[in-house]
Structure formats: structure tokens, C-alpha cells
Amino acid sequence: MRREITGYSNPLLKHIRSLREKKHRKRAGQFLAEGLRIMAEARDAGYLPEMLFRVTGRDLHPLEKKIENEVLAAHGDVIEVSADIMSKLSGKDNPQAIVGIYRDHGTTLNKIDRDAAPIWLVAQAMRDPGNLGTMLRTGDAVGAGGLILIDDCTDPFAVESVRASMGAIFTQKLVQCSWDEFTLWLRGGKGQLVGTSLQTDTDYQAYRYHAPCFILTGNEAQGLPAEYTATCDMLVKIPMRGQADSLNAAVATAVMAYEVLNQFRR
Amino acid sequence: MRREITGYSNPLLKHIRSLREKKHRKRAGQFLAEGLRIMAEARDAGYLPEMLFRVTGRDLHPLEKKIENEVLAAHGDVIEVSADIMSKLSGKDNPQAIVGIYRDHGTTLNKIDRDAAPIWLVAQAMRDPGNLGTMLRTGDAVGAGGLILIDDCTDPFAVESVRASMGAIFTQKLVQCSWDEFTLWLRGGKGQLVGTSLQTDTDYQAYRYHAPCFILTGNEAQGLPAEYTATCDMLVKIPMRGQADSLNAAVATAVMAYEVLNQFRR
Numbered sequence: 001m002r003r004e005i006t007g008y009s010n011p012l013l014k015h016i017r018s019l020r021e022k023k024h025r026k027r028a029g030q031f032l033a034e035g036l037r038i039m040a041e042a043r044d045a046g047y048l049p050e051m052l053f054r055v056t057g058r059d060l061h062p063l064e065k066k067i068e069n070e071v072l073a074a075h076g077d078v079i080e081v082s083a084d085i086m087s088k089l090s091g092k093d094n095p096q097a098i099v100g101i102y103r104d105h106g107t108t109l110n111k112i113d114r115d116a117a118p119i120w121l122v123a124q125a126m127r128d129p130g131n132l133g134t135m136l137r138t139g140d141a142v143g144a145g146g147l148i149l150i151d152d153c154t155d156p157f158a159v160e161s162v163r164a165s166m167g168a169i170f171t172q173k174l175v176q177c178s179w180d181e182f183t184l185w186l187r188g189g190k191g192q193l194v195g196t197s198l199q200t201d202t203d204y205q206a207y208r209y210h211a212p213c214f215i216l217t218g219n220e221a222q223g224l225p226a227e228y229t230a231t232c233d234m235l236v237k238i239p240m241r242g243q244a245d246s247l248n249a250a251v252a253t254a255v256m257a258y259e260v261l262n263q264f265r266r
Numbered sequence: 267m268r269r270e271i272t273g274y275s276n277p278l279l280k281h282i283r284s285l286r287e288k289k290h291r292k293r294a295g296q297f298l299a300e301g302l303r304i305m306a307e308a309r310d311a312g313y314l315p316e317m318l319f320r321v322t323g324r325d326l327h328p329l330e331k332k333i334e335n336e337v338l339a340a341h342g343d344v345i346e347v348s349a350d351i352m353s354k355l356s357g358k359d360n361p362q363a364i365v366g367i368y369r370d371h372g373t374t375l376n377k378i379d380r381d382a383a384p385i386w387l388v389a390q391a392m393r394d395p396g397n398l399g400t401m402l403r404t405g406d407a408v409g410a411g412g413l414i415l416i417d418d419c420t421d422p423f424a425v426e427s428v429r430a431s432m433g434a435i436f437t438q439k440l441v442q443c444s445w446d447e448f449t450l451w452l453r454g455g456k457g458q459l460v461g462t463s464l465q466t467d468t469d470y471q472a473y474r475y476h477a478p479c480f481i482l483t484g485n486e487a488q489g490l491p492a493e494y495t496a497t498c499d500m501l502v503k504i505p506m507r508g509q510a511d512s513l514n515a516a517v518a519t520a521v522m523a524y525e526v527l528n529q530f531r532r
Contacts, residue, residue, distance in 0.1 A: 041509060041510065134516075137517075141507065142507055164514070166514075167509070171509045171510075239527065241408055242408070244407060244432055244434060247520070248516070251400060251517060255524050258504075258521050
């Protein structure tokens with residue numbers, strides 16, 4: 001349905017604002033994606049928003065019109081608001097002119113087909129939503145199947161994560177589970193678990209990866225727990241030529257993922 | 267000199283707080299680095315803070331003591347404050363227990379020895395301080411000489427950039443200049459300028475890089491201006507297997523930089 005909301009105290013607006021907090025996203029099973037670019041990626045991946053908010057009185061981009069019509073055809077809502085209200089919704093002075101409310105599409109391990117992709121990313125206790133979103137974006141770029149989140153990771157459906165993913169939140173499968181659940185599932189089929197470590201002499205380019213390859217990245221500050229590295233099929237080392245001994249977690253994942261992709265495409 | 271500040275209205279505290287803003291950093295020629303880990307990296311790279319703030323009444327880490335003594339020996343200040351005041355200084359509820367005020371060490375192109383390192387990073391109009399700090403951290407890891415910032419980049423001495431650099435702000439040379447200044451300097455000696463682009467068929471692994479190699483990364487949203495890509499000695503393409511057509515800027519830089527390093531170390 002198409003309608004307009006003009007009052008700041010409208011309960012729906014309050015609900016949308018609440019989706020900036022994880023507990024409200026969980027409860028509602030919904031999350032926010034801002035801007036046409038990400039919403040276009042969502043559409044290409046087969047996802048339409050349940051609700052689409054847009055600033056009233058603008059000329060619409062043809063793609064925006066197309067998405068609107070598809071939302072209406074799917075019995076979703078298109079809601080026009082003032083620029084002021086959009087600013088309140090997004091918490092920003094210069095908000096995007098369009099925002100979509102999507103259904104949370106996290107899945108479970110038993111619904112994952114590990115043979116659907118040669119590379120899978122696995123992140124443990126990732127704290128920074130920007131890093132997590134960037135990992136999703138990298139996963140999309142290397143043709144990974146998805147991102148498996150172990151232990152207490154930051155919420156992939158947080159606005160900052162969705163934004164950093166540049167739409168990959170819609171193309172990558174997302175699973176949140178415990179380490180035990182993950183290893184049990186992993187060992188129930190084929191697949192290689194690879195982690196990076198400073199405690200190994202194996203250069204990350206010296207090892208021959210095979211699909212499906214699961215690339216494991218640890219928490220930004222602590223790295224991987226010893227028990228987790230012990231479970232890996234292989235630990236490899238990314239060369240470090242400077243004073244520091246580690247890379248940003250999303251960067252380390254990307255360097256590993258491109259090495260695996262480069263081997264697979266030879 | 268060692269002393270204690272107990273009053274919130276102390277003018278020095280006001281000055282330190284002001285260093286969170288670029289214009290005040292520029293004016294004072296100073297910037298802030300938080301936490302022992304980054305301050306230890308600074309010390310290893312030969313940098314001591316002009317002033318060191320720390321929360322009073324804690325047991326000091328041996329390295330903290332060492333840095334304190336060196337600061338005092340260099341006629342710097344060690345200033346003890348309450349946890350509350352430190353919280354005000356850092357703008358955070360759980361601040362680091364130690365903060366250093368360092369002299370801005372940006373340099374100029376004519377002071378750069380391009381043969382001092384095989385790899386140099388060049389960023390154009392980088393907007394995100396996290397990306398910029400992450401690029402510095404990656405530069406350190408691949409043994410780059412420094413980061414050259416073109417056009418209107420975010421300030422590398424911003425707290426978020428310093429934090430993301432994990433200390434590499436102290437190991438990497440930093441230059442801010444115009445495109446014309448950069449190209450004039452670049453062409454005055456040897457060196458290869460390489461950019462990434464979608465408008466090329468040359469795979470980033472198919473090209474043979476040679477030192478000194480300058481890796482050029484464009485603005486997060488717009489990428490490189492056409493004039494800049496036209497100046498590159500080579501444009502290469504990082505393979506993209508997914509739906510999206512670009513990587514995070516800091517990730518793209520890292521993927522490129524590791525390919526160059528990997529070729530050089532063969």
C-alpha cells in the first residue's frame with residue numbers, strides 16, 4: 001500500500017527507529033538497508049523490502065520506481081515522509097532518500113550446501129560491524145558462499161554492517177552458531193578449515209587449498225583461541241615485513257581469500 | 267616534568283580535547299595516540315610523546331614505566347589524571363589508561379627516498395579515517411615506505427585513523443600533496459604507478475611489477491578520476507566473482523600490495 005506519514009509521533013516510525021538496536025531487530029526479525037545502491041543489489045539477489053520509506057516530492061530514479069512497483073505488487077508498503085522525518089529515521093543530517101525494511105534472512109548450517117561455492121568465510125567473535133560488513137563484501141567478490149559467525153559476533157544486520165557490505169548482506173548466506181555446532185557440521189562432510197597464525201612456518205602461498213575451503217578469522221584483538229587453531233586442517237602465515245605482527249581482520253581475510261581464489265582459477 | 271591535574275577546567279585539558287578536531291591539530295602540530303600498544307610501536311619507531319597522560323593510582327606495566335622515564339628524560343611531561351578526567355579527554359566511557367600527545371610528523375615529497383622501500387601506497391580523496399588507518403597498517407605489513415595522500419583526504423592524524431593504523435602511523439612516511447605535485451615528483455625519478463580499474467583486461471596477477479611500485483587507490487565512492495588513471499603506467503583488474511563490482515578501498519589496496527610483495531619475494 002502507498003501512503004504518507006506526516007506526524008513524528010507515528011508508532012511505525014518509532015518501530016523503524018528501534019531497528020537500530022539489535023534486540024529490536026531480533027524481536028521483529030527485520031533490519032534496515034539505506035540507499036538505492038544497496039537496495040538495487042538486494043533486488044538483484046531476489047530480496048524486496050517489506051516496507052520502503054522515501055522522501056516525498058523528489059524525482060524518482062527509474063530503478064527506484066521499479067522497486068516501488070515491485071514492493072506494491074508483493075503487498076508491501078511504500079511510505080512517503082518528509083526529509084525531516086527521514087533524518088530522524090536514519091539519525092543522520094544528510095540521510096539517504098530511500099530506506100528499505102527487510103526481513104532478516106539469516107539461515108542455519110543444515111540449510112547450507114557447502115558445494116555451492118568453493119570458498120566460505122568463518123569469523124569468530126568479530127566485534128566491529130564495519131569489519132563484518134567488509135568481510136561480506138569481500139566474500140561476494142571472491143565468489144564465496146557465505147559467512148559463518150562463531151561465538152558472540154557483532155550483528156551482521158546492524159546498519160553499519162549492512163552499509164559496509166555494500167549489498168553483499170543479500171548475496172552471502174549468513175549463519176550464526178557455536179563452535180561445536182560448526183565443527184560437528186564441518187566434519188560431517190568434505191571441506192578444509194584454514195586459519196592464519198604467527199605460530200607456523202607455512203607460507204600462505206606455499207599451501208595448496210582445495211574446495212570447499214573454509215577460511216577462519218579470529219577476533220580483532222585476541223585472534224583465534226588455541227582450541228580453534230588446533231582444529232584447523234592447516235595454519236598458514238601471511239608474510240609481515242614491518243614492525244607490526246598483524247593485519248586488520250577484514251584485510252587478513254581478504255588477502256587469504258584472494259590467494260585461495262587465485263589458486264582455484266589457475 | 268611529572269605532575270597531576272585534578273581540575274576539569276584546566277586549560278591544558280581543554281587543549282587536549284581540542285586535538286580531536288583537525289583544525290586544532292593543524293594549528294598545534296600535535297595529535298593524540300591512545301593506549302600502550304600504539305605508544306609502544308611509536309617508541310620502537312623512535313617517537314616519544316611530548317606529553318603523556320595517565321590514569322593515576324594504577325600499577326604500571328614495565329613498558330609504561332620505561333616510556334614515562336624516557337619522556338621525562340626528553341623534558342616532556344607526564345601528567346596524572348583521574349579516570350573521570352581521562353574519560354572526558356578521550357570522550358569514551360572506558361578510555362585507555364594512557365594517552366600520548368605527539369608532534370605531527372607529516373613530511374614532504376622532496377624528503378622521501380623512493381628507493382628506501384619497494385612499495386609505496388598512494389590514496390586519492392580517501393574519506394574514511396578507518397580505511398586510511400587500515401591502509402597504513404597494511405603498508406607497514408608489506409614493508410611499504412609510506413602513504414602519499416592526494417587531494418582532499420581525511421586527516422591521517424585523526425584519532426580513528428591513528429587507532430586503525432595500530433601504530434603504523436609512526437612507521438610509515440606520510441605526505442599530503444596535490445596530484446600535480448605528486449606526478450611531477452614521481453616522473454623526476456624511477457618508479458611505476460599502478461592503479462586498479464574495471465576498464466582493463468589485464469589481470470593483477472598477469473603483470474610484472476617492479477620497484478619502486480606506487481599503488482594508487484581512489485576515493486571510496488567515486489574511484490579514481492579519469493585523468494589519474496590515464497597517468498598510470500599500468501591499470502590492472504582484481505577479479506570479481508560476485509554481484510558487486512568493487513572492494514572496500516583498504517581491502518583493494520591490501521590485495522594489490524600483497525600481490526606486489528609476493529612477486530618481489532619470489
